[in-house]
Amino acid sequence: MGDQLKFGALNNLFGFHLRQAYTPFGQAYREAAANFELKPSQYTVLALIKHNPGRRQSELAEALNIERSNFVPIIEALESRGLLIREKSREDRRSYSIEVTPKGKALVTKATAPILAESDRAAAVLSGSEQETLRKLLYKLYSDKKTRPVNASTGERLSELRYIVIEYNYFTT
Amino acid sequence: MGDQLKFGALNNLFGFHLRQAYTPFGQAYREAAANFELKPSQYTVLALIKHNPGRRQSELAEALNIERSNFVPIIEALESRGLLIREKSREDRRSYSIEVTPKGKALVTKATAPILAESDRAAAVLSGSEQETLRKLLYKLYSDKKTRPVNASTGERLSELRYIVIEYNYFTT
DNA sequence: TATTGTTATACTCTATAACTATA
DNA sequence: TATAGTTATAGAGTATAACAATA
Numbered sequence: 001m002g003d004q005l006k007f008g009a010l011n012n013l014f015g016f017h018l019r020q021a022y023t024p025f026g027q028a029y030r031e032a033a034a035n036f037e038l039k040p041s042q043y044t045v046l047a048l049i050k051h052n053p054g055r056r057q058s059e060l061a062e063a064l065n066i067e068r069s070n071f072v073p074i075i076e077a078l079e080s081r082g083l084l085i086r087e088k089s090r091e092d093r094r095s096y097s098i099e100v101t102p103k104g105k106a107l108v109t110k111a112t113a114p115i116l117a118e119s120d121r122a123a124a125v126l127s128g129s130e131q132e133t134l135r136k137l138l139y140k141l142y143s144d145k146k147t148r149p150v151n152a153s154t155g156e157r158l159s160e161l162r163y164i165v166i167e168y169n170y171f172t173t
Numbered sequence: 174m175g176d177q178l179k180f181g182a183l184n185n186l187f188g189f190h191l192r193q194a195y196t197p198f199g200q201a202y203r204e205a206a207a208n209f210e211l212k213p214s215q216y217t218v219l220a221l222i223k224h225n226p227g228r229r230q231s232e233l234a235e236a237l238n239i240e241r242s243n244f245v246p247i248i249e250a251l252e253s254r255g256l257l258i259r260e261k262s263r264e265d266r267r268s269y270s271i272e273v274t275p276k277g278k279a280l281v282t283k284a285t286a287p288i289l290a291e292s293d294r295a296a297a298v299l300s301g302s303e304q305e306t307l308r309k310l311l312y313k314l315y316s317d318k319k320t321r322p323v324n325a326s327t328g329e330r331l332s333e334l335r336y337i338v339i340e341y342n343y344f345t346t
Numbered sequence: 347t348a349t350t351g352t353t354a355t356a357c358t359c360t361a362t363a364a365c366t367a368t369a
Numbered sequence: 370t371a372t373a374g375t376t377a378t379a380g381a382g383t384a385t386a387a388c389a390a391t392a
Contacts, residue, residue: 005236008224009285014296014304015198016217017311022195023238024315025188026383030358039358044189051181058373063178065196070360072375094368094373112182123187125317126310131187134310137303138190142197144298199360203381212381231350243383245352267350267391 025122032118036111041066043111045074049084050100050108056089057096065142083107198295205291209284210254214239216284218247222257222273223281229268238315256280 010016026040033043048060061071075098078084083104086096100108123131183189199213206216221233234244248271251257256277259269273281296304 005221005225005228005232007221009220009281009289010217010224011308012289013202013292014308015195015202015213015292017308017315018191018195018198020238021311021315022188022191023383025191029186029188030384040188041359044183047182048178048180051183052178055178056373059178065193066359067361068374069362069376089373092369092373094366096374108182116182116185119186119188123314125313130310130313133306134314135184135187135190137299137307137310138194140303141296141299141307142190142194196360203361214382229350239382240384241351242353242385265350265392269351 028118028122032115036107038111041074042078046078046083046100046104047108049098050105053099054097201291201295205288209280211284214247215251219251219256219273219277220281222271223278226272227270
């Protein structure tokens with residue numbers, strides 16, 4: 001019941017394939033993070049700040065491709081739980097310098113293994129080298145500013161994506 | 174001012190990379206579809222039905238990884254604009270058989286080229302063979318049922334993803 | 347009993363504009 | 370004037386439970 005369907009024009013739409021692939025990972029991510037009272041966005045932000053202490057909110061938000069305005073409630077939720085602290089920057093008193101507290105670090109440490117395990121399980125259909133290739137191609141895709149849509153009136157990219165260092169040797173194919 | 178950031182543990186989270194890559198494509202998709210008064214989900218559904226006439230809603234929803242309940246308003250919006258028609262199935266009077274109207278077909282035909290052009294522009298940082306590899310890996314990832322999360326109580330996959338035929342020769346690496 | 351489609355509801359993420367305080 | 374962070378609000382997608390009609 002229910003033969004296979006054809007994608008037709010959708011085959012050539014990367015947005016479609018990316019969403020199809022993201023959906024199950026997002027579900028797995030959400031369930032794994034929920035065990036630690038964290039939304040995916042909250043775990044992501046906490047982990048990013050842990051690895052990059054002392055950054056401004058807007059730097060962090062841009063790196064994650066999240067609007068600054070949407071970043072505020074994420075930070076607030078984490079701060080109110082004592083998982084991170086904000087300090088007015090001395091150099092620029094408009095901005096905050098953010099760090100993860102010991103409690104926050106402990107939570108990231110505790111949550112990371114099961115979250116990665118769930119991700120690995122979902123990705124297990126791909127071999128190790130296929131996973132490496134996929135990561136490499138995805139990173140290449142989203143780290144390039146040309147990927148971003150253009151504002152029709154100004155011709156500017158809608159928001160700049162800060163380049164982010166990948167620890168691995170991604171581009172030595 | 175804005176050195177590069179490190180991803181740390183996020184590097185190994187496919188859900189993270191997929192979301193990062195999806196975000197700009199989703200924006201581009203949304204803007205391109207909006208020129209035809211269509212949300213991305215609506216264009217996707219319309220294109221899928223055009224290529225697979227006469228299917229039941231639940232088949233289509235499962236193929237797109239959309240909950241049946243969330244599929245209803247998408248179908249209703251398209252039907253109310255005269256872009257598709259539903260008919261009670263004779264074999265199973267619980268279900269509907271769905272087809273795209275001539276008006277709907279014309280809209281898909283008109284919208285497809287600019288939507289694909291926007292996708293191609295966003296993907297242009299990858300070479301043709303890299304794009305082919307990426308598509309292949311993404312399809313392999315989401316077409317496998319093992320990718321889906323498991324229901325903790327029953328041990329069942331949360332929802333079955335119907336296998337979908339890709340017209341291209343994806344698996345002849 | 348199970349499935350198809352539906353309704354209702356809540357949650358997560360995203361987009362946009364306007365405001366404040368600092369620069 | 371411009372930027373960092375904030376507030377408010379709307380939109381889009383997703384998840385869950387329960388229901389009627391039909392199998």
